[in-house]
Amino acid sequence: MAKIAIVYFSANGHTEQLAHAIADGIKSQAGTEPMLHPILPSDITNGRWKNDSIVASLQQADTIVFGTPTYMGGYSAQFKSFIDGCSSIWYSQGWKDKLAAGFTHSLGLSGDKLNTLTSLMVNALQHGMVWVGNSVMTNSNSPEGLNRLTSYTGLMAQSNMDQPNIGPGDRQTAVLFGERIAQATLRWSK
Numbered sequence: 515m516a517k518i519a520i521v522y523f524s525a526n527g528h529t530e531q532l533a534h535a536i537a538d539g540i541k542s543q544a545g546t547e548p549m550l551h552p553i554l555p556s557d558i559t560n561g562r563w564k565n566d567s568i569v570a571s572l573q574q575a576d577t578i579v580f581g582t583p584t585y586m587g588g589y590s591a592q593f594k595s596f597i598d599g600c601s602s603i604w605y606s607q608g609w610k611d612k613l614a615a616g617f618t619h620s621l622g623l624s625g626d627k628l629n630t631l632t633s634l635m636v637n638a639l640q641h642g643m644v645w646v647g648n649s650v651m652t653n654s655n656s657p658e659g660l661n662r663l664t665s666y667t668g669l670m671a672q673s674n675m676d677q678p679n680i681g682p683g684d685r686q687t688a689v690l691f692g693e694r695i696a697q698a699t700l701r702w703s704k
């Protein structure tokens with residue numbers, strides 16, 4: 515069974531809903547299993563994240579999917595503390611040749627989310643990982659539209675202040691993104 519870790523931070527639940535939708539897409543593909551790992555503020559001390567059991571689980575994974583809300587046009591600080599907390603893995607290239615993918619959620623239609631996805635991708639490439647983009651074809655920019663924000667570097671989603679839940683198009687795009695990640699994992703681990 516190929517293991518796909520989804521590691522994410524979410525303060526208000528939207529990024530977490532995306533993580534679960536991606537997991538649903540992964541579960542729909544026989545032979546792959548998702549592992550959800552929220553980044554918890556209680557694991558951050560003096561600005562640095564540490565959780566040995568999550569690090570061990572990520573080491574077991576064939577693929578790691580990274581998710582964070584976009585804050586000030588980039589990572590949330592909580593997610594960056596996780597990224598920096600894993601920098602020692604870079605020395606030994608412990609994640610080399612795992613697949614990687616990324617997703618982000620924000621309030622603005624743009625919100626500069628591309629910068630967040632690009633940063634996630636650069637981190638993965640520094641680790642020697644192989645980046646999987648989002649291949650879901652856009653079909654409409656309505657709330658029901660697939661890949662309505664037309665992002666191919668990774669998954670982008672957006673909700674307004676008064677929307678506690680992600681919209682149907684963003685949710686379905688996340689499910690399809692999860693399916694693609696699972697299919698890519700199965701091919702890569704052959």
Ligand SMILES: Cc1cc2nc3c(=O)[nH]c(=O)nc-3n(C[C@H](O)[C@H](O)[C@H](O)COP(=O)(O)O)c2cc1C
Pocket residue numbers: 523524525526527528529530583584585586587588619620621622623624625626
């Ligand atoms: C400190 C901070 C900075 C933010 N910066 C941005 C931003 O640059 N662009 C944007 O569209 N939304 C921005 N937002 C809104 C967040 O992206 C939004 O609250 C988040 O995606 C909600 O995700 P969550 O429910 O998973 O916590 C910001 C929010 C906070 C708290």
